[in-house]
Amino acid sequence: AQSVTQPDIHITVSEGASLELRCNYSYGATPYLFWYVQSPGQGLQLLLKYFSGDTLVQGIKGFEAEFKRSQSSFNLRKPSVHWSDAAEYFCAVSTGGYQKVTFGTGTKLQVIP
Amino acid sequence: EAGVTQFPSHSVIEKGQTVTLRCDPISGHDNLYWYRRVMGKEIKFLLHFVKESKQDESGMPNNRFLAERTGGTYSTLKVQPAELEDSGVYFCASSQVRYRLAETTTTQYFGPGTRLTVL
Numbered sequence: 001a002q003s004v005t006q007p008d009i010h011i012t013v014s015e016g017a018s019l020e021l022r023c024n025y026s027y028g029a030t031p032y033l034f035w036y037v038q039s040p041g042q043g044l045q046l047l048l049k050y051f052s053g054d055t056l057v058q059g060i061k062g063f064e065a066e067f068k069r070s071q072s073s074f075n076l077r078k079p080s081v082h083w084s085d086a087a088e089y090f091c092a093v094s095t096g097g098y099q100k101v102t103f104g105t106g107t108k109l110q111v112i113p
Numbered sequence: 114e115a116g117v118t119q120f121p122s123h124s125v126i127e128k129g130q131t132v133t134l135r136c137d138p139i140s141g142h143d144n145l146y147w148y149r150r151v152m153g154k155e156i157k158f159l160l161h162f163v164k165e166s167k168q169d170e171s172g173m174p175n176n177r178f179l180a181e182r183t184g185g186t187y188s189t190l191k192v193q194p195a196e197l198e199d200s201g202v203y204f205c206a207s208s209q210v211r212y213r214l215a216e217t218t219t220t221q222y223f224g225p226g227t228r229l230t231v232l
Binding site: 034036043044046049051094096098100102103106 | 116117119144146148153154155156157158161163168169172204206208210219220221222223224225226
């Protein structure tokens, strides 16, 4: 069965600083990978996804993620964080088709002035 | 295009009572999923409908939970009787069925969730 690990429960960054959120997955074949974000009082919004092809994927709100098969990782990055990016971020994996999505435990991002 | 909607947004009930959560998927999405997040833990899969049929209900915690999707449109999730450990946020998600486009089928769009508190 697939699994996802987000080692950082909570991260604090200064506004304007760069950001990298870590995600490691466990799955025997090529996974379908996602990053979702949940802002306070909001639902889960899809930031980006990786299915195949270019291992660097661009998402909404200036986020990008890089799939590294050798490290079983799918880290999320943003070059300059804005205060509105404060939220909880979830890495997720699917085996494809209509199969269920398996989530990590989430990383809470705090942005300080 | 309207997204996935869920009702109510919050529900506070006492132990032993019954609660029914509703999910309206994106129009045209035959796949509908229920997930739950309990007290800061990971979001976990509960079950999956394809139209009105239950495709996978392996994540349902016990027989106090009953999910239905009559007519293949909206879905309800009933908890009867509710226990303290049922507290959490219940998410609904939907996706299209496109047999030749894996990306379309696999991408699930989530609703805002229903926060359930059992006292």
